Amino acid sequence: MRSPTTEQWDQMWLPLWPYASDELWKGIYRTNRTDALGRRYIEANPQAISNLLVVDIDHPDALLRAICDRHGWLPNAVVENRANGHAHAVWALLEAITRTEYARRKPLAYAAAVTEGLRRSVDGDKAYSGLMTKNPVHDDWEASWLTDRLYSLDELAGNLTEAGVMPPASWQRTRRRNPVGLGRNCTIFETARTWAYREMRHHFGDPAGLYTAISTHVHLLNAEFSEALPVNEAECIAASIHRWITTQSRMWADGPAVYEATFSTIQSARGHKSGQARRAASAIREVLQ
Numbered sequence: 675m676r677s678p679t680t681e682q683w684d685q686m687w688l689p690l691w692p693y694a695s696d697e698l699w700k701g702i703y704r705t706n707r708t709d710a711l712g713r714r715y716i717e718a719n720p721q722a723i724s725n726l727l728v729v730d731i732d733h734p735d736a737l738l739r740a741i742c743d744r745h746g747w748l749p750n751a752v753v754e755n756r757a758n759g760h761a762h763a764v765w766a767l768l769e770a771i772t773r774t775e776y777a778r779r780k781p782l783a784y785a786a787a788v789t790e791g792l793r794r795s796v797d798g799d800k801a802y803s804g805l806m807t808k809n810p811v812h813d814d815w816e817a818s819w820l821t822d823r824l825y826s827l828d829e830l831a832g833n834l835t836e837a838g839v840m841p842p843a844s845w846q847r848t849r850r851r852n853p854v855g856l857g858r859n860c861t862i863f864e865t866a867r868t869w870a871y872r873e874m875r876h877h878f879g880d881p882a883g884l885y886t887a888i889s890t891h892v893h894l895l896n897a898e899f900s901e902a903l904p905v906n907e908a909e910c911i912a913a914s915i916h917r918w919i920t921t922q923s924r925m926w927a928d929g930p931a932v933y934e935a936t937f938s939t940i941q942s943a944r945g946h947k948s949g950q951a952r953r954a955a956s957a958i959r960e961v962l963q
Contacts, residue, residue, distance in 0.1 A: 679819055680711075680811045686750060686766040688725055692717035693806065702806060714814050718764075718807040721906060724856060725770035727789045727830075729763045730802035736761035737818060739796040747825065747833040753808040754816040762808045765792065768824040771856075774910050779863060781827070786856035787841045788827050791834035794841075803901040804855035858896075858903055863911050866892045870915050871925070878930045885916045 693702040694710035694717065702715070710716050718728050731739055740752045740763040749763040771785045772778070793800070810817035834840035853861050870888050877884035889912040896908040903911075919926050925933050 679817060682819055682822060683751075683811050685822075686726060686764075687716075688723070688770070689717050689720045692720075694809075695806070698806060711809065711811060714809055714812050715806045716809045718804060721904060722774045723770040723772050724785060725767045726807075727765045727767065727785070727792060728802075728804055728807045729789070729793045729796060730760075730799040731763060731796050732760050732799050733797065734759035736763070736796070741820065743837070744795070744833065747830060748820045748823075750819070750821055750823070751810050752818045752820065753810040754818070755808070756814075756816050763792070763796065763798075764807065764810075765830065766824050768826045771827075773859060773907060774914075779860070782856060783860045784827050784831070786853075786860050788830050788834065789855055790857065791831070791840040794839040795834060795837060801900070802855065803858075805901065858899055859907065859911065862892060862895045862903070862908065863915070865895055866911065867915050870919060871923075874919060874923075874926060875930065875933055878926075878933070881916070881920050884919070885912070888912045888916050 689710070690707050691704055692707065692710045694705050694713035695702040695715045696713050698715055702717075705713075718724075718726050733739060736759055737752050737754055740749050740761065747765075750766045751764045752761050753764070754761040767785075771781050773782065789804070792798070793802075808815050810819075831840055866888060869891055870884075873887050873891070874884060877887065889909065892908050892912040892915075893905075896902045902908070
């Protein structure tokens with residue numbers, strides 16, 4: 675007879691062939707679901723979606739931080755290290771967030787912001803990648819099962835806003851240079867997307883060459899992270915950017931002549947605006963002198 679905790683975890687935890695490990699420093703290895711449930715650490719989410727938001731709380735009072743002052747939005751589970759009180763807190767989503775090349779980017783960015791808010795609410799580890807989590811059904815950990823409620827992102831965001839820890843809209847532009855968790859996916863996409871709009875001028879009539887360039891750039895960006903995204907997830911980002919440019923972008927459809935004319939117009943407008951700013955600053959300095 676399986677324990678109620680295992681049954682509850684089965685309802686929330688979706689990977690069929692997850693990464694798993696008993697000692698992270700020895701490496702992580704993909705295995706079947708049954709074998710993974712016997713390991714101390716397991717992959718939190720499947721490759722293509724995220725339905726669990728996990729925060730790493732490196733404090734001896736991790737459980738207290740996770741449950742204090744959050745009536746109605748408790749984590750589903752808090753998985754503690756008995757030796758030092760550190761824990762992973764897990765919130766399960768009502769609707770999973772897609773991370774494939776066909777994913778809409780706004781929900782993914784929204785989920786990244788909500789995860790950051792949850793981290794701030796407990797002063798969680800900024801460097802936690804969100805890939806591996808403590809296995810709550812393993813005997814080495816102390817798992818506290820707090821609720822079977824599934825949360826919407828809006829519900830969590832509303833509570834985080836009320837608590838004063840939800841990141842502002844500008845967070846996507848001002849976050850630290852080396853984001854983790856879902857933020858890695860969003861950062862790579864936005865950076866590579868902007869780069870690809872300029873790179874396309876070298877690949878008109880050569881969509882395969884454009885894809886190769888985008889893919890190479892995405893993997894270079896991914897390699898800069900201390901814990902990179904899985905290769906297939908990075909490839910999905912490249913495919914998503916390439917698919918949008920070659921099927922939706924007017925710049926691609928209109929061809930090189932229109933692109934160059936548009937690019938020249940934009941550069942001219944930026945130069946004019948920059949010149950105005952410099953002249954205004956110079957005038958202010960003269961007045962102050």
